[in-house]
Amino acid sequence: MNISGTLTQVLVIEDSSQIGHARRTAQRLAEQHGFGESDAGRVALVATELASNVLKHAGHGELHLRLLPRQGDDGIEMIAVDRAQGFDLDACMADGFSTGGTQGIGLGAVARQADVFDVFADHRGAVLLARLYPRSDRQVDMPYGVSQHSLHNDPACGDVWHLAIHGADVSALVVDGLGHGEDAERAARAGEKAFALNPFGAPTLLMEDMHREMIGSRGGAVAFAQFHAGRASLSFTGVGNIGASLIASDKSRGLASHPGIVGGQYRKAQPFDYAHVNGHLLIMYSDGLQSRWNLQDYPGLVHRHPAVIATVLHRDFCRGRDDVTVLVVALESAHD
Known part of the structure; x- marks a missing residue:
């Protein structure tokens, strides 16, 4: 398998209107690459929560978006990036914790929606990763x-x-x-x-x-x-x-x-x-x-x-x- 590299798409998150733009952009990318309605909906939900989390906890940051080519169905990668201090991972992972203007599902539920979820946070800021693949494709994520x-x-x-x-x-x-x-x-x-x-x-x-x-x-x-x-x-x-x-x-x-x-x-x-x-x-x-x-x-x-x-x-x-x-x-x- 050959994977020809592409640029990371960067969506700036500085105000609430950009959360909707991030959701629509991620969902459109998923739909263009073989995600059905339900799976594209998962992508939209995760994009919304990740972008909202950036705005709530950091005031501003970015959502990095890219396609993940595979031999089977392609995947979608979303990474929330901020440079703020004081990220409370335990609170954010709790179900029902609202990041403001969302369903309040918490990053714990986001982790269950994603096929791959990982976080690194320290005093420099936080990076949150979610990779999603169509649920019909059970191939293992590539590291x-x-x-x-x-x-x-x-x-x-x-x-x-x-x-x-x-x-x-x-x-x-x-x-x-x-x-x-x-x-x-x-x-x-x-x-x-x-x-x-x-x-x-x-x-x-x-x-x-x-x-x-x-x-x-x-x-x-x-x-x-x-x-x-x-x-x-x-x-x-x-x-x-x-x-x-x-x-x-x-x-x-x-x-x-x-x-x-x-x-x-x-x-x-x-x-x-x-x-x-x-x-x-x-x-x-x-x-x-x-x-x-x-x-x-x-x-x-x-x-x-x-x-x-x-x-x-x-x-x-x-x-x-x-x-x-x-x-x-x-x-x-x-x-x-």
Whole structure:
């Protein structure tokens, strides 16, 4: 299965009128992608409660919305994001707790409506995740998360991410086309096209294929990680300034890239191999994200859903002067 990355849709939540807009936008996305009336209604209900919770507890924040492609029916992901202090998770999870202007069903009931629900909250704010799939499709959720945003909400994004999943094996790509806007996106998409044809190929040859496809474009920074579940090993190959880390509950390892520009000039693209990575997190990010973050500064975050982790990192470490992508994959023995 190949998942071609898309931008995160950000809905600003600053007043009560935007709750209705969030509900309609989420429900429309669900209806456009195969959700029946009942399942689209679940999406609308959860969007309403998440957006209302942001307004009630933080005064303002965002609802992040994206489609989740799968082999079966697509899913819908909604993430409420705020930067407020004093979030009372226990109170919000109680049934009957009203967030103002809603049915007062509480986030506990929202958790039952969602197929995946997760929360991380501390003094910096809260991130609440809900993923919903049509109830007729019982496939397991895939343990990855991404937060991708273009500079100034440009419809074109110079960052591109891609996931290829074959059984329990995963190959993950992040490309950052030089600059931003349409030309940068064109360069990154050219690289993605070559990657998607052979995502589990020999790393050096795969990078050469991407290089040839990106010649004549702006070029860009490229990194891909190939996880082989049967061997619990990971091969990482990078050229340019895509950041990457392997993270366990008690340690973190940075993954090394070579200098150069794919589609321009680079001297080598030697893969680096890492053993015993089952149960680790793979985090890859473009240079729109600061590199000085440390998950140890967020007690418990390493155990949260990858989508929550990606969103927290974007919220707190986005530079704000370039496109930004954060891709987080839980390296597990099975994804199906």
